[in-house]
Amino acid sequence: MIEPxxxxxxxxxxxxxxxGVVILASIALxxxxxxxAVYLIFLRAWxxxxxxxxxxxAVLYEPAVxxxxxxxxxxxIREALRPRRRGDADIVQEVVTQAMRHLxxxxxxxxxxVSLELGFLRDNLEALKSWDRHRRGHAMERLGxxxxxxxxxxxxxxxxxxxxxxxxxxxxALAAIGDPRALPPLVAAALQVPPGLLPRLTSMxxxxxxxxxxxxxxxINRRPGAFPTSATRDLLRExxxxxxxx
Numbered sequence: 001m002i003e004p005x006x007x008x009x010x011x012x013x014x015x016x017x018x019x020g021v022v023i024l025a026s027i028a029l030x031x032x033x034x035x036x037a038v039y040l041i042f043l044r045a046w047x048x049x050x051x052x053x054x055x056x057x058a059v060l061y062e063p064a065v066x067x068x069x070x071x072x073x074x075x076x077i078r079e080a081l082r083p084r085r086r087g088d089a090d091i092v093q094e095v096v097t098q099a100m101r102h103l104x105x106x107x108x109x110x111x112x113x114v115s116l117e118l119g120f121l122r123d124n125l126e127a128l129k130s131w132d133r134h135r136r137g138h139a140m141e142r143l144g145x146x147x148x149x150x151x152x153x154x155x156x157x158x159x160x161x162x163x164x165x166x167x168x169x170x171x172x173a174l175a176a177i178g179d180p181r182a183l184p185p186l187v188a189a190a191l192q193v194p195p196g197l198l199p200r201l202t203s204m205x206x207x208x209x210x211x212x213x214x215x216x217x218x219x220i221n222r223r224p225g226a227f228p229t230s231a232t233r234d235l236l237r238e239x240x241x242x243x244x245x246x
Contacts, residue, residue, distance in 0.1 A: 057091045060084070065099045068107045078114050093120055093142055100145050112146060121148050128158050136162075137169050144173030152177060156185045164193065175204035180211050187215050195226035 064080040081096065083089045096111050103111070115121070120142065127139035136158070143151040152174065159170040167189060174182040183205070190201045202219060205212045220227055 054091055054094075057085070057088055058095050061088075061092050061095045065095070068099070068103075068110050071106075074110065074113075077110060078117060081114050082118065089118070089120070089123060092118070093123075096120075097142055097145055115146055116148070121146055121150065125151065125154055128154055133163075133166060137166060140166075140169045140173045144176035147177050149177065149179045149181075152179045152182050156182060159185065159189060167193075168197070171201065171204060175207045178208055180208060183208055183211055183215050187218060190219055191222060195223065198223060198226040 061081055064077055067077050067080055081092050083092050093115070096115055100108055100111050124139040124142045124146070127135050128143075130136050130139070140155060140158075143155065155170050155174055155177075159167050159174075162170060171186055171189060174186055186201075186205060190198060190205070193201065198219065202216045205215050205219070208215070
């Protein structure tokens with residue numbers, strides 16, 4: 001590497017600055033590519049090590065899922081999910097969230113109760129302030145699973161500042177919580193999204209029950225062009241059936 005650099009300097013001294021610049025630029029580009037390659041190698045190695053570490057820690061908490069399904073005593077389940085090491089709280093939440101995706105009824109409520117008692121609500125509310133959009137997205141999703149009304153105001157406030165993709169995650173979490181206080185800001189946000197997304201949002205809003213059905217009708221009336229004719233008829237028919245059954 002010393003010799004090309006020396007030649008470049010000599011070329012510049014001899015009155016050939018263009019050749020010297022080309023050589024120097026080539027050397028700089030070479031080192032830049034080399035640095036990027038090393039960085040990518042270390043980054044992949046780091047992600048692999050992190051994944052393996054989290055997997056090894058998750059194995060310690062996954063037996064709690066079987067304990068819930070076997071209706072073991074609640075205190076035993078809570079102790080099995082209590083984080084044992086710094087950084088384990090996020091891993092425990094991942095285990096719990098994955099289980100809650102496929103459960104309903106008492107097992108779901110058991111995981112929800114454990115999560116609240118272990119402070120996961122507080123942790124996720126704090127994570128909403130993170131600069132990392134992925135961390136904020138995971139926090140929104142987990143707050144939806146916890147179904148705590150305490151998360152409504154922070155989610156609504158965050159929704160106003162986020163990109164469209166993250167706004168949809170926040171709206172999904174608010175629909176999962178189901179607190180009627182979230183309906184007005186949800187409807188206001190729905191009126192601002194592209195028309196193609198509006199039918200998808202109506203399915204979220206319907207989860208609020210009767211108040212949600214009224215909000216959906218308001219959306220249909222205010223943005224009729226966003227709903228194909230056949231889809232609108234089917235939706236109105238579904239709403240009428242729900243009202244008749246209630």
